[in-house]
Amino acid sequence: MISPARSRFGWKCCRALGVRRNTAVSESTFSLLQQIQRTHGSEDQGTLQSVAGSVLRVTLPGPVFVGQGLRVREAPAVVLRFDRAGVVAALLASDASPPTAGEVVVPGRSLALQSRQWAAGVTYASVADLLTSEGSPSESLLKLPANPAVPSRRPIRQRLASGLAAAELLLPLGQGHRVGLVGPPGTGKSASLRMLVASQPADTAVVYAAVRSPERLRSEFEALGFSERSAPAVVLCAEPRASAAERYFLVLSALRLATSLRKSHQHVLLAVDDCMNFAEAANELNGAPPVPPAQAVAAMLDTGGNFEDEGAEHALSVAIALDLVPEDELPTTAREVWRGAEPSLDVCLNFSAKLAAHGVLPAIDLDVLLSSAGYPPVYQAPLLGALRKEIRKLLERSKQLNQRLETGRELGFHAETEDLDALGSDTVARALLSHSKPRSLRELAVLACASVVYYFPHHRTPPRSALAGFQAEVLESIRSECPAIWDSLDRLEELKEADVGQLLRELGEPLLARRFHYQLTRGDM
The missing domain is CATH 1.20.150 (Lysin)
Incomplete structure (x- = not known):
């Protein structure tokens, strides 16, 4: 029913909303105007309806958007999707006690990485400690970075150090390559990826992401001599027992961080260990992640390359590990991830379970590598x-x-x-x-x-x-x-x-x- 706004809510309130004196609006229209005009910090609190593991069903007043940060008690959460029945969110904290229905939910802004300057040297950080719910929409982790324009891409001219004999001799990597380490578990892919990271010169910025404890990663990298550096090297991690949302946003956070470092460094290496763990975490988010894992992996690979920006060349090399055998009959999620990743891979290092069973680790399949190795690149030493x-x-x-x-x-x-x-x-x-x-x-x-x-x-x-x-x-x-x-x-x-x-x-x-x-x-x- 249409009623004069000023008779129902008062002239001052209508004037604040920009409604003229003799304008008649419906109650639903007035409510919408209130939501649009609501400023940050004036949001009403919501209510937790139900909990299923780390997935929440929440009722929130006012405008809601995917990727919005929430607070349940002091635990952070993020909006995955919403419909008429309410809002579906996921908890980011894994060590907090599970909330119960009826608790207060405080909405925030976009979930994003905290703004900070990364110092030279190696930094070990848990991804949960780097997230904030006070980011702007452009900083949202669910907004995949735009790929550089095709005219700005340049040929691969410089060698990417890998420390791997098979790759250095048969198929040398270049700065800007998109590299896939593909094979069954237990064949040395993670060890090879860490060797690739540890082989980078001190002036290369590195972002490494893995579902592993920070103490274990620190001991593994220090054993490889990965310590003194003149450029930042950020090792992002999530505990194996971390929530599905934390493991899901681990990869998206690494991608966002690597693209931001590309603006200030000539060469950046993004290394992501076990993308299938990321895909499994996405499936645990009530079956409806905001960004499907296949799309995220494909976007991550597409950001790699050698580019020219303002007369200077910048390279972003991407290396990912995939626990799968492409020739096998793959589950749906693994098949979609592989179909999204394969077209964007410049180099694929296949790992063999048969070689690993004979004690050869890393078990890089030299016969497959030999068949894909063509002429030596210009950056290989004579x-x-x-x-x-x-x-x-x-x-x-x-x-x-x-x-x-x-x-x-x-x-x-x-x-x-x-x-x-x-x-x-x-x-x-x-x-x-x-x-x-x-x-x-x-x-x-x-x-x-x-x-x-x-x-x-x-x-x-x-x-x-x-x-x-x-x-x-x-x-x-x-x-x-x-x-x-x-x-x-x-x-x-x-x-x-x-x-x-x-x-x-x-x-x-x-x-x-x-x-x-x-x-x-x-x-x-």
Whole structure:
């Protein structure tokens, strides 16, 4: 029913809302005007209707929007969606006692990251401690960052240090690449991702996100020597027992932080461990996350690249770990995430459960990597390019020999001892391209040269301790007995292509001279 506004609510109230003296409005229209004119801090309190785990059903007066921050007691929460029945929200705190129906809910503004200046060095932070419900709509974590325009994209020109022998030799990464580490659990993807992070130069800004305790992450990174830095390195984490909303916003917070650091740093690396945990957390949010995980992962990869802004180039490299096997019949969520991620990946490192079962970790599938490795990129050092050719020959030879022996075994043929010896030696050489800590380029050059020139009289893959001991002994022998060669390898990226052959001969001679000095090359294990 239409009634004069001033007779019902008073002239002063109507004047404050901009309603003229003789204007007639309905009660619903007046209520809407009140909501529009409501200023921050004057919101009425809401009521908690029901609780299901960390998901809440809330009644809120006034305007509501997805991504709005709430307070239940002192615990933060966020609006996921709303309908006529009420508002669905999720608790961000996992250590607080669960609220009960009837408690007061205080609405806030957008859920966003706190504004702060990140100092140089490594900072370990829980994502729940960095969130605030007083952000502006443009700072909302549910607003995915815009991708740079296509005309501003530039070719990949600089090497992205990975510390991984398989990647550095066969398929070197570049600053601005979108890299996927894909494989079943327990194959070394998380360890490889941490080695990638620890290999970055001190002036590279790093954002790393993982569902892990901060104490465990600190000990793992400190063991890799990831400490002194001139640029900020932010390690975001959420406890494994954290709420679904906290684990969900972990990835969105890392994405927002990396895109903000890109404005002030020439190169930023965003590394996200186990995106499938993020997808599982999204499914726990009552089955309706504000941003579907497949869309979030695709948007995160699309932000990567090399760009030009105001005459200067900036690179954002993105590396994600996915616990899935694309060839298997995947669950719906995993299949959608993979379909969203695969088209945006520049490099995909596949990990093999079979290799991991034989003790080869990280279990990077060299045969798959070999099939996807084309011409060497321009930023690969010439000496590593020469070793790359020899490694490719070794891998192709061992692959063909293994296929021939498998076929003969199926047909009932007897395998020649010479073939078994050659396959065993090549298997050990392949295993030497795996390691438990990041390696510098000169260390990788020495180990790659050793795997090519040595013969290993073993039919089975040696234990990881034996492989690690051999790697340490070979590196120490070159470092202590051939200091001139060791110093030359330190300037490996500056080496001219004409000088590669001479340096390889100088490196190969002392290695061959000590070919019987190691237990792994004597065969008496």
